[in-house]
Amino acid sequence: MVGVVVTGAAGRMGREVVRAVSRTNGMTVVGAVDVNHVGEDAGVLAGVGPIGVVVRSDLESVLRETGAAVMVDFTAAKAAVQNIRTAIACGVRPVVGTTGIPAEELAELSRLCREQGVGGLVAPNFAIGAVLMMHFAGIAARYLPAAEIIELHHNQKLDAPSGTALKTAEIIAANRTNEAVEDRTELEKLSGARGGSLEGIRIHSVRLPGFIAHQEVIFGGLGQTLTIRHDSISRESFMPGVIMAIKKVLELKEMVYGLDKLIFA
Numbered sequence: 001m002v003g004v005v006v007t008g009a010a011g012r013m014g015r016e017v018v019r020a021v022s023r024t025n026g027m028t029v030v031g032a033v034d035v036n037h038v039g040e041d042a043g044v045l046a047g048v049g050p051i052g053v054v055v056r057s058d059l060e061s062v063l064r065e066t067g068a069a070v071m072v073d074f075t076a077a078k079a080a081v082q083n084i085r086t087a088i089a090c091g092v093r094p095v096v097g098t099t100g101i102p103a104e105e106l107a108e109l110s111r112l113c114r115e116q117g118v119g120g121l122v123a124p125n126f127a128i129g130a131v132l133m134m135h136f137a138g139i140a141a142r143y144l145p146a147a148e149i150i151e152l153h154h155n156q157k158l159d160a161p162s163g164t165a166l167k168t169a170e171i172i173a174a175n176r177t178n179e180a181v182e183d184r185t186e187l188e189k190l191s192g193a194r195g196g197s198l199e200g201i202r203i204h205s206v207r208l209p210g211f212i213a214h215q216e217v218i219f220g221g222l223g224q225t226l227t228i229r230h231d232s233i234s235r236e237s238f239m240p241g242v243i244m245a246i247k248k249v250l251e252l253k254e255m256v257y258g259l260d261k262l263i264f265a
């Protein structure tokens with residue numbers, strides 16, 4: 001039985017993870033950590049009924065007392081960095097969905113994992129469809145190098161652009177064989193009107209109630225456009241990926257970035 005500690009257990013994603021792990025054979029929630037809802041049963045919060053695991057805020061003691069194999073983190077960037085450090089120090093494998101962690105921090109965490117021989121996975125998007133969208137964008141970029149990204153998320157999201165959009169732009173930049181066509185905008189009459197730029201790939205972030213997580217990658221060519229779009233219409237969409245990561249991280253000896261590394265391995 002794989003013991004899982006969920007950090008951010010009282011949050012939107014954390015509750016979904018508690019529910020998904022509780023319903024999966026071969027794994028169980030042994031600890032729930034959050035700075036909110038301390039003392040409440042994590043299963044009740046998640047809507048699955050009491051599981052006898054109360055939310056606590058002392059991660060290190062929870063990891064050590066429960067002998068957990070995996071920590072699943074959906075918190076916020078700063079908190080996640082600290083949580084991952086604690087997990088690695090305790091020999092617990094981190095599976096991380098939290099976005100907005102700076103690249104230098106990820107590099108340092110990856111070094112710590114290697115040093116300690118602890119496997120880990122950080123993925124900006126656990127929805128299989130989103131992983132495919134990024135993969136297809138990489139293929140399209142070989143033939144249509146001019147691309148822009150529009151990502152649309154709920155208005156409670158703290159980071160912009162999304163981790164998914166950043167990773168998509170990196171994939172497009174790595175795959176395009178020609179330079180993108182020139183952007184002749186001379187005058188941005190409203191700052192930010194052309195979005196943010198990662199290696200010339202413009203990213204536009206929409207934040208509105210009603211959305212969960214959506215992204216369009218638009219490629220432009222001679223007399224044509226190609227749009228690749230993914231929609232997460234519920235947070236359940238991320239759960240098959242999270243469950244797959246919990247299983248596969250047990251075999252890893254280092255930290256990998258992106259669910260694609262597990263799916264296309």
Ligand SMILES: NC(=O)c1ccc[n+]([C@@H]2O[C@H](COP(=O)([O-])OP(=O)(O)OC[C@H]3O[C@@H](n4cnc5c(N)ncnc54)[C@H](O)[C@@H]3O)[C@@H](O)[C@H]2O)c1
Nearest residue numbers: 008010011012013034035074075079097098099124125126
């Ligand atoms: N990778 C993916 O597939 C994916 C999917 C959805 C969301 N996300 C990311 O997951 C993160 C969380 O999203 P959310 O919508 O669940 O947010 P949320 O605000 O609903 O939940 C975050 C939870 O973390 C808790 N928290 C904050 N600091 C903490 C700490 N130090 N220790 C323990 N708990 C702490 C908060 O109290 C809150 O309950 C965000 O970074 C988001 O971008 C990633």
Ligand SMILES: O=C(O)C1=N[C@H](C(=O)O)CCC1
Nearest residue numbers: 099124125157162163164213
């Ligand atoms: O709800 C969020 O926040 C999400 N963030 C991810 C990102 O930043 O890429 C994607 C899934 C939902």
